[in-house]
Amino acid sequence: xxxxxxxxxxxxxxxxxxxxxxxxxxxxxxxxxxxxxxxxxxxxxxxxxxxxxxxxxxxxxxxxxxxxxxxxxxxxxxxxxxxxxxxxxxxxxxxxxxxxxxxxxxxxxxxxxxxxxxxxxxxxxxxxxxxxxxxxxxxxxxxxxxxxxxxxxxxxxxxxxxxxxxxxxxxxxxxxxxxxxxxxxxxxxxxxxxxxxxxxxxxxxxxxxxxxxxxxxxxxxxxxxxxxxxxxxxxxxxxxxxxxxxxxxxxxxxxxxxx
Numbered sequence: 001x002x003x004x005x006x007x008x009x010x011x012x013x014x015x016x017x018x019x020x021x022x023x024x025x026x027x028x029x030x031x032x033x034x035x036x037x038x039x040x041x042x043x044x045x046x047x048x049x050x051x052x053x054x055x056x057x058x059x060x061x062x063x064x065x066x067x068x069x070x071x072x073x074x075x076x077x078x079x080x081x082x083x084x085x086x087x088x089x090x091x092x093x094x095x096x097x098x099x100x101x102x103x104x105x106x107x108x109x110x111x112x113x114x115x116x117x118x119x120x121x122x123x124x125x126x127x128x129x130x131x132x133x134x135x136x137x138x139x140x141x142x143x144x145x146x147x148x149x150x151x152x153x154x155x156x157x158x159x160x161x162x163x164x165x166x167x168x169x170x171x172x173x174x175x176x177x178x179x180x181x182x183x184x185x186x187x188x189x190x191x192x193x194x195x196x197x198x199x200x201x202x203x204x205x206x207x208x209x210x211x212x213x214x215x216x217x218x219x220x221x222x223x224x225x226x227x228x229x230x231x232x233x234x235x236x237x238x239x240x241x242x243x244x245x246x247x248x249x250x251x252x253x254x255x256x257x258x259x
Contacts, residue, residue, distance in 0.1 A: 008066025092156025
């Protein structure tokens with residue numbers, strides 16, 4: 001039985017993870033950690049760790065849906081105390097320097113980093129790369145929709161999809177991404193990849209990748225209707241990751257899409 005630790009257990013995703021891990025006969029919830037709202041966790045008689053080190057000591061593998069700051073603290077603690085466990089990290093917003101820290105840690109333990117743990121989004125990224133490479137003259141525009149409470153924009157998933165398209169065309173996303181248009185800005189450039197954000201209501205997540213040509217266009221859309229989609233994807237990814245050698249993996253790797 002795989003002993004699982006949930007980091008960021010007091011959030012919406014953390015609560016769903018506790019629920020799903022507890023129901024899985026092949027998993028044991030061995031440790032949870034949260035920066036705040038721990039009284040609710042204690043009230044559920046959950047194995048709440050007092051410190052991040054205690055959390056790391058109490059589990060065999062980790063799912064982290066906390067925050068960028070939480071993930072960085074988790075990684076730094078693992079490094080400082082040389083406690084290395086397989087980790088599925090689903091937080092977003094890392095700078096390049098912070099992502100380099102994640103990559104460095106993956107030389108000591110297997111880490112699966114995913115801006116989105118949905119299996120459908122993983123397939124969308126794969127297909128989008130194929131279309132971007134095949135329809136070389138198409139204009140690529142990505143639009144993401146999320147609930148009013150989402151703090152970052154564009155979403156990590158939208159940036160992942162844009163990166164897949166950019167790489168397929170041999171482009172540097174930082175040089176070609178446009179995430180806002182206003183006023184008289186001139187014609188759209190050939191290599192431009194638009195990544196736009198819409199916020200409103202309780203939308204769990206919608207991502208549309210469009211390839212626009214003269215006379216026709218192709219749009220690929222993924223709709224998430226429940227956060228359980230991400231939870232179940234993360235659990236499947238963790239089961240796959242638990243026996244892998246040290247290294248940095250993606251959700252596509254766990255589905256065999258990069259074979």
